[in-house]
Amino acid sequence: MSGPVPVSAEERFWSHVVKGPAPVDCWIWTGAVGDDGYGRFWVPQDAGGQRAMRPQRWLYEHLTGIALHPTVLLLHACDVPLCVHVDVDQALSHLAPGAHRGNMLERVQRGRHRNASTALRFAGLPRSERVRLSRELREAFRDHGWDATAVRACRTGIAADTTTLW
């Protein structure tokens, strides 16, 4: 048999992710981005056809083996919609199911998951600005990797009081 080797969903997934250099950094999705500013990952279905999922949701289910109920949200502690930094260890994960919102908010308030390398902040931005910023970031990370200069060029939409760490 010859021809291209089929690419697994996992390989496709990681081909669209740029990880920050530090263990606490965000992992930025650089694939498709929807009208809500969140990523889209197309996953083949057992019954045929494909379904678009939020990539962080796909990774959560892939790593934990837990199928999230459609009504359960995955919440970002880091407040970066394109971040897919899921870890089975809740102390390290930037995402957790909605039931844990109290814990996540507490962590955000302690600054634990404020993205140390980018100081990105989406909170308080109107939806249209969040979507625009998501798309700019997606393109910057996709084209330049984890490049401080490229990302800084996108930071016009970020709250003025955000501390610049790089």
Ligand SMILES: [Zn+2]
């Ligand atoms: Zn993150």
